[in-house]
Amino acid sequence: MNKEQWQKMKEGKGFIAALDQSKTSTPRTLENYGISKEMYHSDEEMFDLIHEFRKRIITSPSFSGDKILGVILFKHTMDKKIDGKYTADYLWDVKGIVPFLKVDKGLEEVNKGVRLMKPIKDLDNVLDVAIERHIFGTKMRSLIVEANREGIHELVNQQFELAQKIIDKGLVPILEPEIDIHSEDKIVSEKILRQEILDHLNKLPKDVNMIFKLSIPDLPAFYQPLILDGHVLRTCGLSGGYRRDEANDNLREDYGMIATYSRALIQDLNIEQSDKEFDMYLKEAIDSIYNASIT
Numbered sequence: 198m199n200k201e202q203w204q205k206m207k208e209g210k211g212f213i214a215a216l217d218q219s220k221t222s223t224p225r226t227l228e229n230y231g232i233s234k235e236m237y238h239s240d241e242e243m244f245d246l247i248h249e250f251r252k253r254i255i256t257s258p259s260f261s262g263d264k265i266l267g268v269i270l271f272k273h274t275m276d277k278k279i280d281g282k283y284t285a286d287y288l289w290d291v292k293g294i295v296p297f298l299k300v301d302k303g304l305e306e307v308n309k310g311v312r313l314m315k316p317i318k319d320l321d322n323v324l325d326v327a328i329e330r331h332i333f334g335t336k337m338r339s340l341i342v343e344a345n346r347e348g349i350h351e352l353v354n355q356q357f358e359l360a361q362k363i364i365d366k367g368l369v370p371i372l373e374p375e376i377d378i379h380s381e382d383k384i385v386s387e388k389i390l391r392q393e394i395l396d397h398l399n400k401l402p403k404d405v406n407m408i409f410k411l412s413i414p415d416l417p418a419f420y421q422p423l424i425l426d427g428h429v430l431r432t433c434g435l436s437g438g439y440r441r442d443e444a445n446d447n448l449r450e451d452y453g454m455i456a457t458y459s460r461a462l463i464q465d466l467n468i469e470q471s472d473k474e475f476d477m478y479l480k481e482a483i484d485s486i487y488n489a490s491i492t
Contacts (some may be wrong), residue, residue, distance in 0.1 A: 213458035217299035231468040258478035262293025301337040310345030334369035344385035373410040417450040436461035447488035457488040
């Protein structure tokens with residue numbers, strides 16, 4: 198593990214940018230950017246286009262380690278290069294930003310009010326490649342749809358079981374048990390989830406560290422027990438479908454919680470913008486998210 202990167206994630210000011218759109222979410226991301234489905238004809242073309250978009254973001258002057266602590270990458274982008282360097286090396290060597298990798302393979306259908314992760318059959322191989330590419334940590338997402346105690350228990354178990362495999366490889370996992378922001382019993386789900394996480398944390402050895410990426414809670418300061426737990430490197434809030442202004446307003450209510458946004462970060466970017474205009478809109482987004490993360 199890179200100790201300098203660990204220290205930055207523990208003590209640094211800023212937020213984590215999520216540039217890990219999957220095969221499912223990439224078409225919508227490209228369309229919002231101004232690239233319609235008619236402009237590519239295969240998955241490979243699609244992934245090349247989204248890599249160029251991510252590359253444009255990463256190489257923009259305003260995208261730097263001064264305000265961005267880490268970036269979550271999709272495997273395709275991890276395997277690509279920027280200015281002759283693998284993406285993770287470019288992020289750290291040039292920008293001073295810590296690289297993470299999305300490792301989940303999508304979600305199962307709803308059962309017991311939750312969507313567990315699909316099996317990650319090649320996890321060991323993915324982690325070995327991530328280590329070769331100088332990745333610091335990983336991210337894996339599952340989803341809570343309703344306040345079903347049994348389902349949430351199974352979901353948290355799955356997150357922690359996979360997290361341990363990642364920790365055993367010397368990487369730092371980001372656990373993302375997202376709660377649907379449109380859930381009618383979101384607050385109840387948050388209470389169940391918080392207790393499940395704390396119960397699991399209490400069983401861990403003292404030297405184990407992880408990061409949490411959670412839906413911004415409805416109750417202010419709700420995740421303070423996690424933020425203060427010695428096992429937790431950072432606690433992050435995801436935008437989860439909120440527009441950036443709304444997500445930032447909600448985030449400010451949780452002292453110590455930093456942002457880890459995807460759509461809310463890139464919502465104003467368009468392929469037709471000049472590089473100067475592109476960087477202007479990106480800087481505006483970065484500044485606002487940074488300010489909400491340090492409040």
